[in-house]
Amino acid sequence: MNIIKNIKNSAIKVLQTEAEALQNLIPNIDEDFESCVKEILRSEGRVVITGVGKSALVATKIVATLNSTGTPALFMHAADAIHGDLGMIQREDFVICISKSGNTPEIKVLVPMLKRMGSKLVALVSNTESYLAEQADFVLNATIGEEACPLNLAPTTSTTAHMAMGDALAVCLLEARGFSSDDFARYHPGGSLGKQLYLTVDDLMVKDAVPQVNEGADLTEVILEISGKRLGATAVVNGDQHLVGIVTDGDLRRMLEKHQDLSTVTAKDIMTKNPKTIARNEYAVRALNFMREYNITQLVVEEDGGVRGFIHIHDLMKEGIV
Known part of the structure; x- marks a missing residue:
């Protein structure tokens, strides 16, 4: 039991340490951070993010976030940069160097080269008195008190802080660009997330063999329509x-529980009036939310008062939206 207790206590301490570090970053959103965002917005180039070790891994995540939210970005490993990869950088590009210490050998070799190329340089560091911070045009201060590692050695809190600062940068750029859910959908066409953002009711609804009866239809016709079209329901329409x-x-x-004499029962007698409907140009995920809200399995697709189709929860499941 003591081993289990120690595991829980260790995990809780890690989360508390990292949560406290993120809270302490808030005062570091300063004029340099604002100026950095504005400069990226004005830039005609790309955002190039570089680092070594764990910082390189953080850099690739920030690059992916930027690209998916409307800011063109690419990753350059700092060690590879000084062996030829500097050729990928153009003068108008904006370079972000990530480093906890800001004093690694690779960074000290790389920074003078970047300065000579004329690119704007941002230091995302946990040491604002480092070589990198002193040479940078902008400093994103991700200083931490301690690593979550009990030895205070393994990058844990520092990488979390750097990643969070990168998220803050990406979201600020997203909002400043007016990046919308439609834009997001263009960059994420794959998977269930992409489908939620671009598939519409019209893409998935049953358009052919739509179950439909007149309000005066007898019980036999209603049953045949429901069973024949296999959607578990039929729309009911009037003379118009x-x-x-x-x-x-x-x-x-x-x-069947209420009526003894079934010979006189019509669709109008047993139908649910004013059924839940949806327009064909609505996103399919909205149809899903409707079904969940009202605990139903299908919606009538209505247009100008007429029945244009049905969308069933099975249609959403087949596309992986559910």
Whole structure:
């Protein structure tokens, strides 16, 4: 039990240490941070992020976040940069160097080269008195009190702080550019997230063989329409072909419990009036949210009062949206 208790206590201490470090970053969002964001917005080049070791891994994550939120970015390993990869940098590019100490040998070799190329240089560091911070045009201060590692050696709190500062930078740029969910969808077409952002009801709805009966249809016709179209429901329309209700499998079961004489039962007698509907140009994920909110499995797709189709939860499941 003591071993288990120690594991829990160690994990809690790590999270508390890192959470405290992130809170302490808030005062570091200063004029340099604001100027850095404004300079990137004005820049006609890309954001190039570099680092070595764990900082290189943090750099690749920030690059991915920037690219997916509308800011063109690329990663350059600091060690590779001084062996030829500097050729990828153009004069108008904006370079961010990530380093906890700001004094690593690779950074000391790289920085003078970047300065000669004329690129703007940002230091994302945990040591504002370092060589890198002194040489940079802008300093993003990610100073921490201690690493979460009990030896205060393994980069833990520092990498979390650097990554969080990168997220803050990316989100500020996203908001300043007016980046919308439609823009996000263009950059994320794959997976369930992308589908939620670009698939519409019209893309998924059943358009052919739409179950539909007149409000005066008898019980046999209603049952055949529901079973034949295999959606578990049928729309009910009036003489003008306008939607007036819906009959589901559940409505049929409840009807059998209430009616003794089934010969006179019509669709109008058992339908649910004013059914939940959705427009064909709505996002499919909105249809899913509707179904969850009202605990139903299908929606009628309505347009100008008429029935244009059905969208069923199975359609959403097949596309991986659920």
